[in-house]
Amino acid sequence: MKKKNEKLVYGIYYRKSSEAEDRQAQSIPDQIRDTDAIIKRENLAASIKFAGESQSAFTIGRPIFADLVKAIMDGKINAILVWHANRLARNPVDAGMLLYLMDEGKLKEIRTMSRTFINNASDKFMLQLEFGMSKKDSDDKSEVVKRALEGRAKRGLPNGVAHIGYLNDKPPDKGNRDWIQDPVRYPLVKKILTRMLTGKYSVREMCEYAKNDLKLTTPMRKRLGGRPIALSYMYTFLRDPIHAGFFFQETDGDRI
Numbered sequence: 001m002k003k004k005n006e007k008l009v010y011g012i013y014y015r016k017s018s019e020a021e022d023r024q025a026q027s028i029p030d031q032i033r034d035t036d037a038i039i040k041r042e043n044l045a046a047s048i049k050f051a052g053e054s055q056s057a058f059t060i061g062r063p064i065f066a067d068l069v070k071a072i073m074d075g076k077i078n079a080i081l082v083w084h085a086n087r088l089a090r091n092p093v094d095a096g097m098l099l100y101l102m103d104e105g106k107l108k109e110i111r112t113m114s115r116t117f118i119n120n121a122s123d124k125f126m127l128q129l130e131f132g133m134s135k136k137d138s139d140d141k142s143e144v145v146k147r148a149l150e151g152r153a154k155r156g157l158p159n160g161v162a163h164i165g166y167l168n169d170k171p172p173d174k175g176n177r178d179w180i181q182d183p184v185r186y187p188l189v190k191k192i193l194t195r196m197l198t199g200k201y202s203v204r205e206m207c208e209y210a211k212n213d214l215k216l217t218t219p220m221r222k223r224l225g226g227r228p229i230a231l232s233y234m235y236t237f238l239r240d241p242i243h244a245g246f247f248f249q250e251t252d253g254d255r256i
Contacts, residue, residue, distance in 0.1 A: 006108065007046065008044075008046065008078060008079040008108060008109060009046045009047065009048070009076070009077045009078055009079065010039075010044055010046065010047040010048070010077060010079045010080065010081045010111070011047070011048050011050060011068050011071055011072065011076075011077040011079070011080050011081070012035055012039075012047055012048065012049045012050060012080075012081045012082070013050050013053075013064070013065070013068050013080060013081075013082045013087060013088065014028045014031045014032060014035070014050070014051075014052040014053065014082075014083065014087070015028075015031075015052070015053045015054075015055065015057060015062075015064075015065075015087045015088075016028050016031070016052070016053075016054055017054055017055055017056040017057070018054070025083075025084070025086075025087070026083055028052035028054070031052075031083040031087070032052070034083055034113055035081055035082070035083060035113075038081065038111070038113070039081070044081065047077075047081065048071065048076065048077055050064050050067060050068055051064055052064075053065065056090070057086070057087070057088070057089055057090040057091065057094065057134075058090045058091055059091060060091060060093045060094060062094075065088070065094065068080070069097060069098075069101070072101050072106050072107050073101070073106060075106070078106060078107060078108045078109075079107070079108050079109040079110070079111065080098075080107070080109070080110045080111070081111045081112075082110065082111070082112055083112065083113055084112050084113065084114075085110065085112055085117075085127060085130040085131060085134065086130070086131075086133075086134035088110070088131075089131050089134065089135075090131075090134045090135055091135060092131075092135065095128070095131035095132075095135070098110070098127075098131075099124060099127065099128060099131075102119045102124055102127075103119075103124075105119065107119070110127065158178075158179055158242065158247050161221070162179045162182075162219070163179075163240055163242050164182075164185055164189060164218065164219055164237060165181070165182055165185050165186045165188075165189035165190075165243070166179040166180065166181060166182055166186070166242075167179065167180050167181070167182045168180075182219070185216065185219070188210070188214045188216045189216075189243070191214060192206060192209070192210055192214070192216070192237075193243055195209065196238060203231070203234055203235055203238065204231060206234055206238070207229055207230070207231045207234040210229045210234065211228045211229050215228075216228075216229050217229070218233065
């Protein structure tokens with residue numbers, strides 16, 4: 001429990017990831033703006049800002065969070081300012097560490113935009129509920145996504161980014177999005193596979209044929225693609241079952 005007039009030194013933590021768990025969370029610049037407003041309003045001059053972290057809290061291993069915990073254990077800070085408790089933990093290991101640090105008296109306070117948790121039984125119980133709700137929310141979203149992918153696979157619809165020779169279709173109904181033939185690359189892919197089936201050419205020769213004769217390039221993505229076919233890519237391409245008309249989807253440890 002915080003002693004009267006005890007000085008608090010805040011570690012300010014920001015986190016945002018691209019996963020489903022964070023769809024409703026503020027961006028890191030917005031979190032900085034909101035926490036800066038609290039610092040100014042409450043005159044929290046004694047504080048250390050940690051770099052924003054773009055990583056899921058569903059699993060352990062966040063480097064900036066680890067720095068935050070180490071700073072608490074080393075006595076450099078004894079309180080945390082964060083946009084919401086779910087920015088800190090969505091898994092029981094990280095949540096347990098913060099509660100343990102409170103039990104040890106090293107962490108005196110966790111302040112969010114909506115409330116403050118101090119080191120007493122009632123607040124630690126409420127904080128544990130916050131962490132538990134965050135964990136359940138992540139689990140629920142993960143389950144929904146997994147079931148949706150399984151349902152698509154059972155309907156014969158492949159998941160993820162289309163492989164070479166195909167494009168991702170974008171009909172209005174997202175649940176029924178399929179792969180369609182790439183008008184540029186599909187005819188070239190067909191020529192490569194037809195030649196491969198003769199059994200007369202090595203993988204290296206097939207790669208040279210694709211690169212020099214067909215001028216086949218990898219599909220364009222946001223940051224990568226549009227490059228000549230490499231030998232390693234050719235090995236992956238020739239082993240891809242999608243070109244034989246089937247694919248695999250992992251579901252609860254099983255394949256369908």
